[in-house]
Every structure is written in structure tokens, then in C-alpha cells.
Amino acid sequence: MTQNSQETVIGRITSVFGVKGWLKVFSYTDPKEGILNYPDWTLVLDGKRIPARLEEGRRQGQGIVVRLKGIDDREVARTYSGADILVPTAELPELPSGEYYWYQLEGLEVFTVEGLNLGKVHHLMETGSNDVLVVRATRDSADQRERLIPYLPDQVVREVDLAGNRLVVDWDPEF
Numbered sequence: 001m002t003q004n005s006q007e008t009v010i011g012r013i014t015s016v017f018g019v020k021g022w023l024k025v026f027s028y029t030d031p032k033e034g035i036l037n038y039p040d041w042t043l044v045l046d047g048k049r050i051p052a053r054l055e056e057g058r059r060q061g062q063g064i065v066v067r068l069k070g071i072d073d074r075e076v077a078r079t080y081s082g083a084d085i086l087v088p089t090a091e092l093p094e095l096p097s098g099e100y101y102w103y104q105l106e107g108l109e110v111f112t113v114e115g116l117n118l119g120k121v122h123h124l125m126e127t128g129s130n131d132v133l134v135v136r137a138t139r140d141s142a143d144q145r146e147r148l149i150p151y152l153p154d155q156v157v158r159e160v161d162l163a164g165n166r167l168v169v170d171w172d173p174e175f
Helices: 032-037 074-078
Strands: 007-017 022-027 040-045 049-062 065-070 085-087 107-112 116-124 131-136 148-150 155-163 166-169
Touching: 007 032, 007 065, 007 074, 022 032, 032 049, 032 065, 116 148
Parallel strands: 107 166
Antiparallel strands: 007 022, 007 085, 022 065, 040 049, 040 085, 049 065, 107 116, 116 131, 131 148, 155 166
16 A cells, blocks of 8 residues: 555556446455445546545455446446545554554665665565565665565564664565
8 A cells, every 4th residue: 555644545446347337446455345444535547636435345256346426337437447546544444563554664764684774665565475575775775676575574574663764674685
């Protein structure tokens, strides 16, 4: 989930579903159906912000399908493909201690336990077995490599310091 300080991306519209204006959604929430708990969406497509209201939705195979208010035609629905789905960050539930939303980790500087700067968390990826931090080099990092570091609290990720904008990993910089 990426965000500005007031909104968080919780999913993306991928394509149309059926002929009555339903849309397929890739949900970034866990569980995937969690996206259906947020009725008021802001869709962002090609830099344009479009308010949207969730009328109904359900699990469909591995994904989610939804119907938005006022969209009941396949061709109109198609124009929303690729839109990011944002909700106010204040609406997200508070997480238990030690758990983080992706947007909270994005932008953190990454250091090894030895203090070597590896860069900043650019984004995260879901791989099935665990999430992966995509760490991109910065002006201050030890080298200019991009690294994929598994997000495994306690094993690899040793410390998350949101206030200090730091994440400490037990990671070999040569890997």
C-alpha cells in the first residue's frame, strides 16, 4: 500500500467482470475481502481523482469483484481499469504492536545490523511465502544496487523505527 499522509492505496481495479458493469479488483488488504469494508473510495487514474461508492462486492476465485454506484455498463466500467483505490488512512484499523502497513515501511532508510546504509524501501512485493522489501540505492547508500530483502520480522528485519525513519536488517550486503 502506498499513500500520501491522508490516503492509502488499498487495491487496484484490474479489468471488467461480466456485462453489467462489475469490476475485478486486486486487493492489497489482508484478508483480500477486507477491501469490501471501505464503502467510499477515491479512484486515481492518469492523475485524475474520481470519487466512487462501493455498492456490493464478493470473492470471485482468487480475486474480488465489485459493483460501483452508477456503473452498470461494461464499456463504462472498462474506463476504470488500472485505477488505484484509495481510502482515508484514518479509516484503517490500528494494527497490533510490531505489525505495519506497507505504506509505513515505504521510504524508511535501511541499514544492516553493522550500520551499513543499503538505501530506502521503495515498495513491497507479495511473493506468496512472504513479503519482500524492494530497497533502492540512495546518494548515501553503500553502493548503487537495488536489493530484494525478505520481510521476515526477527529473522531478517531486526528493528523498525518509524519515528527515526529507519529499518535495521540482518542482511549480507553482498547478497
